[in-house]
Amino acid sequence: MTITLRPVGHLKSYVKGQEELTLPAGLSIRETLKEAGIPPELVALVVVNDVHQTDKEILLRDGDVVRVMAVIGGG
Amino acid sequence: MNGYGGTILRVNLTTGKIIREPTTPELARDYIGGRGFGIYFLTKEVPIHTDPLGPENKLIISTGPLSGMLAPGGGKCDWTCKSPLTGGYADASMGGHFTAEMKYAGLDSIILEGRSSKPVYLFIDNEKVELLDASKLWGKGAIDTEVDLKKQYGEPFQIAAIGPGGENQVLFACINHDYGRQAGRGGVGAVMGSKNLKAIALHGTGSVTVADPDAYRKAGMALYKACKEADNLKDWTRYGTTIVVSWCDEVGALPTRNFTAGSFEGGKTLYGPVMREQIVITDKGCFGCPCPCGKYSNLKRYGTQVEGPEYETIGMLGSDVGLSDIQDVAQANLLCDDLGIDSISAGGCIAWAMEAYEKGVLSKDETDGLDLKFGNVDAVFATIRKIAAREGKLGTLLSEGTKRAALKIGKGTQDYAIHIKGMEQSAYAIHNATAMLISYMTCDVGAHHNRAWAITYDLQVGRDKVVPEKVARVIWLQHFRPMFDVLGGCRLQWVELGIDRDLYVPLLEAMTGTRRTWEDLERTGERIWNLTRLYWMREVDGFGRSWDQPSPRFYTEPPATGATAGQITKPEDVQKLLDMYYEQRGWDSDGHPKHETLEKLNLVEFAV
Numbered sequence: 001m002t003i004t005l006r007p008v009g010h011l012k013s014y015v016k017g018q019e020e021l022t023l024p025a026g027l028s029i030r031e032t033l034k035e036a037g038i039p040p041e042l043v044a045l046v047v048v049n050d051v052h053q054t055d056k057e058i059l060l061r062d063g064d065v066v067r068v069m070a071v072i073g074g075g
Numbered sequence: 076m077n078g079y080g081g082t083i084l085r086v087n088l089t090t091g092k093i094i095r096e097p098t099t100p101e102l103a104r105d106y107i108g109g110r111g112f113g114i115y116f117l118t119k120e121v122p123i124h125t126d127p128l129g130p131e132n133k134l135i136i137s138t139g140p141l142s143g144m145l146a147p148g149g150g151k152c153d154w155t156c157k158s159p160l161t162g163g164y165a166d167a168s169m170g171g172h173f174t175a176e177m178k179y180a181g182l183d184s185i186i187l188e189g190r191s192s193k194p195v196y197l198f199i200d201n202e203k204v205e206l207l208d209a210s211k212l213w214g215k216g217a218i219d220t221e222v223d224l225k226k227q228y229g230e231p232f233q234i235a236a237i238g239p240g241g242e243n244q245v246l247f248a249c250i251n252h253d254y255g256r257q258a259g260r261g262g263v264g265a266v267m268g269s270k271n272l273k274a275i276a277l278h279g280t281g282s283v284t285v286a287d288p289d290a291y292r293k294a295g296m297a298l299y300k301a302c303k304e305a306d307n308l309k310d311w312t313r314y315g316t317t318i319v320v321s322w323c324d325e326v327g328a329l330p331t332r333n334f335t336a337g338s339f340e341g342g343k344t345l346y347g348p349v350m351r352e353q354i355v356i357t358d359k360g361c362f363g364c365p366c367p368c369g370k371y372s373n374l375k376r377y378g379t380q381v382e383g384p385e386y387e388t389i390g391m392l393g394s395d396v397g398l399s400d401i402q403d404v405a406q407a408n409l410l411c412d413d414l415g416i417d418s419i420s421a422g423g424c425i426a427w428a429m430e431a432y433e434k435g436v437l438s439k440d441e442t443d444g445l446d447l448k449f450g451n452v453d454a455v456f457a458t459i460r461k462i463a464a465r466e467g468k469l470g471t472l473l474s475e476g477t478k479r480a481a482l483k484i485g486k487g488t489q490d491y492a493i494h495i496k497g498m499e500q501s502a503y504a505i506h507n508a509t510a511m512l513i514s515y516m517t518c519d520v521g522a523h524h525n526r527a528w529a530i531t532y533d534l535q536v537g538r539d540k541v542v543p544e545k546v547a548r549v550i551w552l553q554h555f556r557p558m559f560d561v562l563g564g565c566r567l568q569w570v571e572l573g574i575d576r577d578l579y580v581p582l583l584e585a586m587t588g589t590r591r592t593w594e595d596l597e598r599t600g601e602r603i604w605n606l607t608r609l610y611w612m613r614e615v616d617g618f619g620r621s622w623d624q625p626s627p628r629f630y631t632e633p634p635a636t637g638a639t640a641g642q643i644t645k646p647e648d649v650q651k652l653l654d655m656y657y658e659q660r661g662w663d664s665d666g667h668p669k670h671e672t673l674e675k676l677n678l679v680e681f682a683v
Contacts, residue, residue: 008306008307008310009305009306009307009571009572009573010573039534039535041325041326041534042531042534042535043322044318044319044321044322045310045314045318045321045322047310052348054321054343054346054348056325067310069307069310069311069318070531071318071319071322071531071571
């Protein structure tokens with residue numbers, strides 16, 4: 001029971017440059033990010049199975065693919 | 076001159092005299108271009124204490140080495156003048172396609188001087204430069220003006236125009252281009268209006284020489300390759316700046332009801348993906364951009380189309396005035412663009428008036444009968460129109476900006492006039508974000524975010540921390556980020572795609588023949604930053620620490636709701652931040668550069 005986490009852009013610096021991480025399913029998006037070592041408050045965009053999610057409390061299910069992206073520099 | 080157009084064009088609107096001067100190697104060496112050229116000409120040529128709306132003020136449009144070249148985002152030019160809104164330094168960066176045509180016409184700067192006795196527009200077709208009658212355009216919206224001039228001259232001509240807001244010299248009037256790009260802040264459109272200049276129609280087909288063509292092609296393509304390979308290119312292109320709406324809402328940075336909070340209960344309907352799904356019909360980029368962040372939207376309810384809204388407008392004409400429907404916000408955006416007023420300042424003024432109205436300080440008589448409550452979309456639209464026309468009691472009051480409006484009304488309204496140096500604060504709530512707070516306090520045009528966007532740094536290191544490292548980070552950003560406004564390029568490729576900034580170094584060298592590392596460029600950035608400070612000191616009697624103060628709202632009124640509920644910056648920390656900032660900059664306790672700092676930066680000749 002796992003999910004795939006794909007940090008994009010600057011967020012990769014929090015996971016030693018890894019393109020993809022396999023993490024346990026059943027945690028919320030926020031908990032999953034913490035588990036990976038990514039500060040949830042820096043994540044601006046979460047896409048779960050190609051669907052945008054704004055609620056970081058949603059629980060992730062087995063097989064979910066999650067893409068996360070930060071904003072670093074602003075407009 | 077390699078990498079440059081080679082010419083400074085002077086247009087005197089009083090006499091009609093048009094003069095071409097060569098761009099000197101010394102100017103390029105010391106000020107590079109863009110806002111560097113702008114502050115140089117402003118400081119050297121505009122008399123001290125000039126009326127910003129008088130003929131002696133100059134409006135200076137400048138390209139930079141990256142403008143129009145093989146550089147991702149080389150579509151920016153900079154508009155500089157003495158600001159009618161703040162009384163100090165103003166520059167506004169404008170994207171689109173104007174700057175490339177300007178460079179191809181051989182122009183590094185266009186300096187607009189004097190005042191025409193009747194409405195005119197400036198026509199530039201390579202060497203041909205004329206001032207032509209604009210009486211048929213006067214009174215038209217900025218977008219209609221662009222449509223008319225494009226019909227007359229053809230699509231290759233690039234148009235920059237003011238709307239009625241600029242004609243009426245609303246103090247935060249903007250200049251519109253490319254149907255939805257602006258030189259937005261500080262009232263540059265009012266200065267253009269004060270000169271009776273309605274528009275510029277410009278076309279250039281010339282070449283720009285570069286020092287090393289092979290190295291230029293190689294370095295330029297390396298930059299494009301880096302952009303195309305960025306793994307966040309797809310998401311950034313899909314959402315543009317609207318990607319931050321949900322994030323700001325989550326972390327308490329989304330301005331809500333005149334910055335009384337940083338999270339908005341209606342925020343979800345303003346989020347980027349909602350906007351993308353509901354109204355966006357296509358992406359739109361500036362010249363040479365591989366990541367088109369502009370969003371073009373169709374508003375079925377209104378039967379209109381608009382470029383935008385971008386994050387700042389969603390914040391200031393959405394949550395900050397209590398609007399939660401993206402079509403309403405986008406329509407307000409369109410009104411501001413066409414009428415030619417800055418959507419950030421407009422939102423700030425309306426939010427201030429709404430709070431004053433809800434508190435019973437502004438009466439219905441003073442709002443010209445409008446029920447100016449937060450969330451009243453019809454009142455927002457009506458107020459925008461009134462501001463642009465300077466119509467009625469409300470339009471007259473707000474057309475001068477929040478600072479002057481609050482001074483006039485009094486009754487405690489100054490405490491919630493959200494501005495710094497007279498410029499309405501852009502769309503980041505800073506109740507508990509000390510790096511972003513000091514960034515706003517010390518920004519050299521007023522409360523604008525673009526010089527040092529430090530709010531994620533607050534979250535990374537602890538948002539309430541008041542430590543020298545935060546101040547150092549802001550100072551570094553203030554030298555680095557505006558360097559893109561000097562170079563005539565867009566910073567978003569570095570900022571958001573995260574491409575290696577060192578890739579620009581060989582490109583600039585191949586173009587200009589001069590090698591500059593980023594350390595060299597940052598030194599020039601520091602020099603320009605101190606020069607703009609000296610300009611403020613020169614123009615504003617008593618300018619200093621008191622002008623760097625934020626709205627008391629951010630250190631006396633913790634938000635009642637949202638992510639930052641109950642959080643506030645301590646008043647003593649605000650001053651501590653300033654002390655650290657001045658010390659690190661080599662300024663005295665009143666924020667004036669010390670003599671040794673000016674010596675170090677070779678700025679003694681500009682000492683005030």
